[in-house]
Amino acid sequence: MQNKTRYFIILLILVPVCFSADILLGSTHIPFSIFVDMLRGIEIDETWRIIITELRLPRAIVAVFVGIALPISGLLMQTFFRNPLADPYVLGISTGASLGVALFSLGGGLGMVAIISNFGFASSWGLIIAACLGALMVMLLVVTIAPKVYDTTSLLIIGIMLGSVTSAVVSVLQFFSNPNELHAFLMWTFGSFSGLGWTEIIIMACFIVPLLIISFTMQKPLNALLLGENYAQGLGVRISLLRFQIIIVASLLAGVVTAFTGPIGFIGIAVPHIARMVFKTTNHKTLIAASILIGCNLLLLCDMISQLPGFQSSLPINTVTAMFGAPIVIFVILKGRKSRLHYS
Amino acid sequence: MSSYIPTYHAILDAPDLHIGYKNKRGDISIANHLNLHIYKGEMICLLGPNGSGKSTLIRTLAGMQKPLAGDIYIQNKRMHSGNLNDVAKQMSVVLTEKIDLSTITVFELVALGRFPYTNWYGKLTKNDTQAVENALIQVNLETYANRFFCTLSDGEKQRTMIAKALAQDTPFIMLDEPTAHLDLPNRIEIMKLLKNLARNTFKSILLSTHELDLALQLADRIWLMQSYKPMQCGTPEDLVLNGSFEQAFKKQSFNFDIADGLFKIVYEYTKAVSVEGEPIRLFWTKRALSRHGFKVEPKQTDIPHITVFDTAWEITHNNTKEQCSTIFELLIALSQKHIKY
Numbered sequence: 001m002q003n004k005t006r007y008f009i010i011l012l013i014l015v016p017v018c019f020s021a022d023i024l025l026g027s028t029h030i031p032f033s034i035f036v037d038m039l040r041g042i043e044i045d046e047t048w049r050i051i052i053t054e055l056r057l058p059r060a061i062v063a064v065f066v067g068i069a070l071p072i073s074g075l076l077m078q079t080f081f082r083n084p085l086a087d088p089y090v091l092g093i094s095t096g097a098s099l100g101v102a103l104f105s106l107g108g109g110l111g112m113v114a115i116i117s118n119f120g121f122a123s124s125w126g127l128i129i130a131a132c133l134g135a136l137m138v139m140l141l142v143v144t145i146a147p148k149v150y151d152t153t154s155l156l157i158i159g160i161m162l163g164s165v166t167s168a169v170v171s172v173l174q175f176f177s178n179p180n181e182l183h184a185f186l187m188w189t190f191g192s193f194s195g196l197g198w199t200e201i202i203i204m205a206c207f208i209v210p211l212l213i214i215s216f217t218m219q220k221p222l223n224a225l226l227l228g229e230n231y232a233q234g235l236g237v238r239i240s241l242l243r244f245q246i247i248i249v250a251s252l253l254a255g256v257v258t259a260f261t262g263p264i265g266f267i268g269i270a271v272p273h274i275a276r277m278v279f280k281t282t283n284h285k286t287l288i289a290a291s292i293l294i295g296c297n298l299l300l301l302c303d304m305i306s307q308l309p310g311f312q313s314s315l316p317i318n319t320v321t322a323m324f325g326a327p328i329v330i331f332v333i334l335k336g337r338k339s340r341l342h343y344s
Numbered sequence: 345m346s347s348y349i350p351t352y353h354a355i356l357d358a359p360d361l362h363i364g365y366k367n368k369r370g371d372i373s374i375a376n377h378l379n380l381h382i383y384k385g386e387m388i389c390l391l392g393p394n395g396s397g398k399s400t401l402i403r404t405l406a407g408m409q410k411p412l413a414g415d416i417y418i419q420n421k422r423m424h425s426g427n428l429n430d431v432a433k434q435m436s437v438v439l440t441e442k443i444d445l446s447t448i449t450v451f452e453l454v455a456l457g458r459f460p461y462t463n464w465y466g467k468l469t470k471n472d473t474q475a476v477e478n479a480l481i482q483v484n485l486e487t488y489a490n491r492f493f494c495t496l497s498d499g500e501k502q503r504t505m506i507a508k509a510l511a512q513d514t515p516f517i518m519l520d521e522p523t524a525h526l527d528l529p530n531r532i533e534i535m536k537l538l539k540n541l542a543r544n545t546f547k548s549i550l551l552s553t554h555e556l557d558l559a560l561q562l563a564d565r566i567w568l569m570q571s572y573k574p575m576q577c578g579t580p581e582d583l584v585l586n587g588s589f590e591q592a593f594k595k596q597s598f599n600f601d602i603a604d605g606l607f608k609i610v611y612e613y614t615k616a617v618s619v620e621g622e623p624i625r626l627f628w629t630k631r632a633l634s635r636h637g638f639k640v641e642p643k644q645t646d647i648p649h650i651t652v653f654d655t656a657w658e659i660t661h662n663n664t665k666e667q668c669s670t671i672f673e674l675l676i677a678l679s680q681k682h683i684k685y
Contacts (some may be wrong), residue, residue: 031511131645217464217467220459220462220464220465220466221466223456223466224456224459226443226445226448226456227441227443227453227456228441228443230406230408230437230439231437231441232435233406233407233408233428234406234432234435234437234439234461235432235456235457235460235512236427236428236429236430236431236432236433236460237428237459240427264622276447280447281447281448281452282445282446282447282448282452283448283452285465285466290366329425
């Protein structure tokens with residue numbers, strides 16, 4: 001059997017294993033037998049059922065969604081910019097979402113928005129809409145600017161600048177807000193998979209599933225784009241259309257996820273690199289599928305670590321992903337400096 | 345090598361083409377009223393000093409930028425109206441852009457040339473695989489198929505990119521400075537490879553290059569671009585005989601010698617000597633002397649006279665004789681003498 005196939009099978013088997021483990025592990029340990037009973041349709045204790053279906057299961061599904069969305073978004077951005085360190089956050093999409101959330105939750109201090117939901121921070125619909133609008137705003141700005149700058153380096157710099165301006169506005173809002181609101185906002189910025197119900201999951205699925213299908217159809221022109229925009233055009237790729245597609249898909253994937261879970265760093269950069277290292281290829285046919293599988297497993301693992309058994313409260317997911325992601329980013333830079341391996 | 349017969353079957357026509365850049369304050373014109381035709385099976389070398397607009401012309405013909413005025417026709421079909429996939433089946437390009445991908449194999453890279461023919465999923469059919477393998481054979485890289493592209497030498501990389509263009513299976517291939525950054529043997533190899541492809545597969549090839557010597561020897565036709573002057577098109581010989589070549593590349597420091605078609609450095613002479621001897625040894629002795637500022641003159645009494653023997657050089661000056669066993673020693677000996685010019 002080819003190594004590639006073997007890795008794919010291992011990753012495929014790992015997904016349900018990690019998924020089940022993520023459901024079973026947590027502050028309250030769920031016995032494996034009860035989980036099996038539930039899967040077989042046998043009546044189980046109501047408390048277990050609620051913990052599983054209302055808390056653990058949505059949480060694991062959100063982890064899977066994040067594991068799909070952020071790596072694909074990062075992969076698209078890295079190919080688009082021909083830069084190994086590009087990811088959705090570079091375009092300022094996540095800071096755009098942060099701005100939306102900040103305007104909503106901290107705006108009270110400025111008299112802009114006075115209503116904050118009583119039903120907990122993350123479940124507030126207004127918050128989600130605000131985050132999506134913020135992400136969309138930055139995304140539209142980038143899309144407007146993109147056709148005007150010829151080279152991707154300029155766009156990269158514009159993305160970073162937009163991100164800086166947006167986060168500066170967020171800082172100003174934080175400065176003028178009261179301690180309670182600030183605390184709630186900071187909790188959101190830590191990133192969390194919990195507190196999301198089935199409604200939110202359905203909304204996420206409505207975005208992520210079509211976007212996932214679109215990105216699979218883009219793999220052929222993406223491979224041509226590896227040679228650079230001029231070569232790609234020479235091969236018959238409509239560059240302006242592909243640029244537009246990549247920006248929209250990558251931004252929406254990152255924006256939707258960020259709105260629901262808070263900004264989660266490093267996954268967008270790190271997972272495509274792990275996929276390249278494991279599968280030793282630049283072919284997007286392999287990389288998209290590999291990034292999804294690795295992303296799912298990694299995020300489920302991160303979620304398990306964040307809610308280690310025995311602890312009543314869970315660690316912010318962002319700190320866990322940083323522990324995984326930061327070493328990989330450093331590794332990529334060191335490797336790149338040695339032989340300029342992945343991209344120019 | 346079968347001989348090239350002009351067929352006058354045009355692959356590409358660009359009548360009255362104006363190239364340049366569009367700008368908010370107006371158009372920046374690079375070259376106007378170009379009348380370009382590329383015929384089947386010919387290799388055209390696009391020559392011209394830096395800044396004369398070679399790259400702009402290549403980019404325009406490749407459809408990467410729009411002409412300021414005029415249209416480009418490929419096989420009598422207007423290029424900018426056609427869909428990009430159709431153009432990609434008529435014309436392939438090899439650019440100067442560096443490909444920096446660590447984990448792409450030679451085969452995968454060449455297979456990207458099949459892009460216009462594969463389905464939406466990019467699946468390679470038997471036919472596609474065969475085309476890729478043939479392309480690799482044509483550039484002598486068939487044993488390199490599974491090597492990673494980044495492990496190749498510069499010459500092999502360039503041949504891989506040419507194979508990509510061949511896999512694209514187009515009647516017209518355009519290359520932007522394919523011999524830049526290569527050493528002399530590789531430069532000659534690439535140029536001969538392209539020439540053979542034009543000959544044997546009847547593909548039309550347009551390449552921009554700074555290899556004047558090679559272009560003069562290998563090109564079927566030359567397009568000579570100069571800033572602010574009309575473009576000259578013709579066989580190398582026509583352009584040499586009508587003086588276009590000499591005029592285009594005339595510089596203070598070197599001359600184009602119309603007698604042998606070579607570029608020669610113009611030396612600054614400060615001293616004079618006379619030399620005699622066997623032709624080949626004499627030729628190289630004169631060359632060394634020229635480089636060191638000695639003008640070779642007919643034998644006179646007041647300048648040193650050098651006799652070139654089979655194993656030694658003898659300097660006769662002011663009734664003294666001196667033997668040298670190498671040209672290096674000869675040059676040192678001469679530098680110690682007071683020689684007027």
